Amino acid sequence: MVTSALGLGACLALAACSSDDAPQETAAQENVPSAVAAASPIQAPARTWTWVDFPGARCRDGSGTGIGVNWVPGSKKVLIYLDSGGACFSKWSCDNNRANGGPRSGNDGIFNRGNSANPFADYNQVFVPYCTGDWHAGNRPQGNVPGVGPQQFVGYTNLDLFLDRIIATFPDASQVVLTGSSAGGLGAFYNASHVARRFGNVPMVAIPDSGPPTPTRTAPACFQDLMRQLWNLDATVLADCGGDCPKKSDFLVDLTMHYARGANHRTGIVNAYDDAVDIEWYNMGGQACSPPAARFSTADWEASLRDLRQTGGGARNRFATYYVPSTGHVWLVGGQFFSTSVGGTRMTDWTRDLLNGTFRDVGP
Numbered sequence: 001m002v003t004s005a006l007g008l009g010a011c012l013a014l015a016a017c018s019s020d021d022a023p024q025e026t027a028a029q030e031n032v033p034s035a036v037a038a039a040s041p042i043q044a045p046a047r048t049w050t051w052v053d054f055p056g057a058r059c060r061d062g063s064g065t066g067i068g069v070n071w072v073p074g075s076k077k078v079l080i081y082l083d084s085g086g087a088c089f090s091k092w093s094c095d096n097n098r099a100n101g102g103p104r105s106g107n108d109g110i111f112n113r114g115n116s117a118n119p120f121a122d123y124n125q126v127f128v129p130y131c132t133g134d135w136h137a138g139n140r141p142q143g144n145v146p147g148v149g150p151q152q153f154v155g156y157t158n159l160d161l162f163l164d165r166i167i168a169t170f171p172d173a174s175q176v177v178l179t180g181s182s183a184g185g186l187g188a189f190y191n192a193s194h195v196a197r198r199f200g201n202v203p204m205v206a207i208p209d210s211g212p213p214t215p216t217r218t219a220p221a222c223f224q225d226l227m228r229q230l231w232n233l234d235a236t237v238l239a240d241c242g243g244d245c246p247k248k249s250d251f252l253v254d255l256t257m258h259y260a261r262g263a264n265h266r267t268g269i270v271n272a273y274d275d276a277v278d279i280e281w282y283n284m285g286g287q288a289c290s291p292p293a294a295r296f297s298t299a300d301w302e303a304s305l306r307d308l309r310q311t312g313g314g315a316r317n318r319f320a321t322y323y324v325p326s327t328g329h330v331w332l333v334g335g336q337f338f339s340t341s342v343g344g345t346r347m348t349d350w351t352r353d354l355l356n357g358t359f360r361d362v363g364p
Helices: 091-095 155-169 183-199 221-231 237-244 252-260 276-287 298-312 347-356
Strands: 011-013 050-058 064-070 077-082 124-128 140-145 149-153 175-181 204-209 265-272 319-324
Touching (some): 050 155, 064 155, 175 183, 183 204, 204 347, 221 276, 252 265, 252 298, 265 347, 276 298, 319 347
Parallel strands (some): 077 124, 175 204, 265 319
Antiparallel strands (some): 011 050, 064 124
16 A cells, blocks of 8 residues: 555655654555665655655756655555656757756646545645756756757656656556646656556556647657757657657657557547647747758647547547647646636546546547
């Protein structure tokens, strides 16, 4: 049982660390993968956010980082959220991306335990901050961006360190949900196979929010090459994908479908049909190429989302989409998670159905 499993290297209060709720037993370690058998479970008070430092985890400027944990006694369900925040692949993008940061946690939306409409109210919740600039997917500690200088692109490496202790903390997990917003949404589909592999046969749901995998129409081949080389994706997410990702300059959709093929895997894509932030950032990625790629249009973006839905294959592939007719950006971590309804289907209801194995395509 995970209810008594939460261990802690350092507790920096996101909320007060009271000893009243502290676990009194040690969790059983049966069936813990050998790679994490020696990892120490996290200990922390229940139903409050606790920051856990991770020696060895790094932001792109070399400073340290960690994760936030908020657990529920008796729950075997685990929600892992990857934080948002742009990317670092050019001077402009790096200037608009966090290179470091202290403790962070979630409050509203999927983290709101007090709203009965929230399907994640009884989940153990893990918040993974974002300060590596690589959509949580890199392993290039000696990276360098022209005009910016040395960078540590180690999002994938950090996640492996976090997973060692997350898995040790929740060894009897019955379901794992990997989600994230914007850059974290991209991180969720990048790392879906990664996290699924680490948890073994535990049923898993990936829900990228506002960071969809798209083909070269809107994620130019030169931009995909730039990310792959700069962040060393060949050694991380593309290694996880293997032969299912044969096109090294057009791998985003293939990477998602590689994960979707898993018998215990479900996928749900949440996005605005005309997401202005996504459109601008993907276009900026193309502009970072040499020579710059041609800018794509809103119509191109809509077509890419339709193609993704069709490629996903619906219920036969345990794949669902929820497209909001909007230019907005990020849906899961604010009050909009509860207030958004498209065609009579509330986002919360669509999400609950996805978690329970019902797959619906909603929106344009």
